[in-house]
Amino acid sequence: MNIYHSLDSFERLECAVVTSGTFDGLHIGHRKILARLKEISIQSGGESVVLTFWPHPRMVVSEDSQDLQLLSTIDEKIALFAEMGVQHLAIIPFTRAFSELSSDDFIRQILVEKIGTKKLVIGYDHRFGRNREGSFEFLQKNASSYGFEVEEILRQDIEDLAISSSRIRQSLLSGNVDEAQHLLGRPYAITGVVVKGKQLGRTIGFPTANIHLNESYKLIPANGVYVINAIYDGIVYKGMLNIGVRPTVDGTFRTIEANLFDFDKEIYGEDLTVELLHYLRPEQKFSGINALIEQIKIDKENASLFFDNQK
Numbered sequence: 001m002n003i004y005h006s007l008d009s010f011e012r013l014e015c016a017v018v019t020s021g022t023f024d025g026l027h028i029g030h031r032k033i034l035a036r037l038k039e040i041s042i043q044s045g046g047e048s049v050v051l052t053f054w055p056h057p058r059m060v061v062s063e064d065s066q067d068l069q070l071l072s073t074i075d076e077k078i079a080l081f082a083e084m085g086v087q088h089l090a091i092i093p094f095t096r097a098f099s100e101l102s103s104d105d106f107i108r109q110i111l112v113e114k115i116g117t118k119k120l121v122i123g124y125d126h127r128f129g130r131n132r133e134g135s136f137e138f139l140q141k142n143a144s145s146y147g148f149e150v151e152e153i154l155r156q157d158i159e160d161l162a163i164s165s166s167r168i169r170q171s172l173l174s175g176n177v178d179e180a181q182h183l184l185g186r187p188y189a190i191t192g193v194v195v196k197g198k199q200l201g202r203t204i205g206f207p208t209a210n211i212h213l214n215e216s217y218k219l220i221p222a223n224g225v226y227v228i229n230a231i232y233d234g235i236v237y238k239g240m241l242n243i244g245v246r247p248t249v250d251g252t253f254r255t256i257e258a259n260l261f262d263f264d265k266e267i268y269g270e271d272l273t274v275e276l277l278h279y280l281r282p283e284q285k286f287s288g289i290n291a292l293i294e295q296i297k298i299d300k301e302n303a304s305l306f307f308d309n310q311k
Helices: 028-044 057-061 074-083 103-115 136-146 165-173 177-184 289-310
Strands: 002-004 016-020 047-054 088-093 117-123 149-153 188-195 209-212 224-232 235-244 255-260 271-281
Touching: 016 028, 016 103, 028 047, 028 117, 028 149, 047 074, 047 103, 074 088, 103 117, 103 136, 117 136, 136 149, 165 177, 177 188, 177 271, 209 271, 224 255, 224 289, 235 271, 235 289, 255 271, 271 289
Parallel strands: 002 088, 016 047, 016 117, 047 088, 117 149
Antiparallel strands: 188 209, 188 271, 209 255, 224 235, 224 271, 235 255
C-alpha cells in the first residue's frame, strides 16, 4: 500500500476508484465500502484510493474536542487499510482552513484534479465539504460535469443495521465488548507501552503488565475485568485485564493492567497489544487483599473456561 501524508506527493492516476471519510474503527460498515471499492477497481482496471483525514476533524473544529474518544489511532487505521488491500492511502492534514473548503472545491481540486477520480464510492448518508454540504444527491446531480461516476452503499446493504462508530463507542463504554466485536468484525484492541506500576500483582501471585497509552484520545472501555488476547513480539498469549482505579488498594487513578497466562518475561518499555474478548465482571472494592486474591483466582478460572469454550 502506498501511503501519502499529504497530497503534495500524490501523482494523479489514470483511473482512480475513490472513497473518503474518517473511518473511525473501520467497522463492518466501512469494510463493506472498502470491499466494493476493491471490487470496482479490479473490474475497471483502476486503482483503489482512500482519502482520510488527520487529525480527526472534531479535534480541529469542535469545542469539546478534549472529550473526544476515538476507536482507532492513525497507526491502527493504516494497518487495517493495508490488511484490506487498499492500494493508495492519502492522509490529508485536517486544518481549519481545509474545513472551509466547499464541496465543489473539494471535488474539483482534490478528487478530479489531484487524484484523477473516475468512480467515487461513498457510504450511506456520507457528506463532505464545508458544513457537510456535499451529499449523494449533490454528487449525482453534478457527477457528469466532474467526469466521474458515483455509487452509494445503501444502509440496507450493510447487514440491515445502522452500524456507526458512535454505537460501538456506547457498547465499549458499557463494557459490552462482545457487541463491539460483532460490529467491528474483530476484537477491540488497545496498544500501549508497558510501564512500571506498584508491582503489587507479582507479590500476590498475579504479575501484571501496566499499559500506558500514548494517545489520550483512544477510547478506554468501561472499568472492569476482561478476558483478553495479548500480543507481544508477534506471539498471542491468553490472559485477563483489569481497567479501573483499584479501590481495594486505595488507588487514586485509572490503570490498565494485563495478566498474561504462562508468561514470565519482563517487558518494561516495550509495546503490548491487548484484544478485549469478553467482559467478566465490574470492578469492585473487596474487604482486603486476601478477598481480592480469591476473586482473581475465580476470574482466572472463568477466563480459562471462556477459552476452553472457544475451542
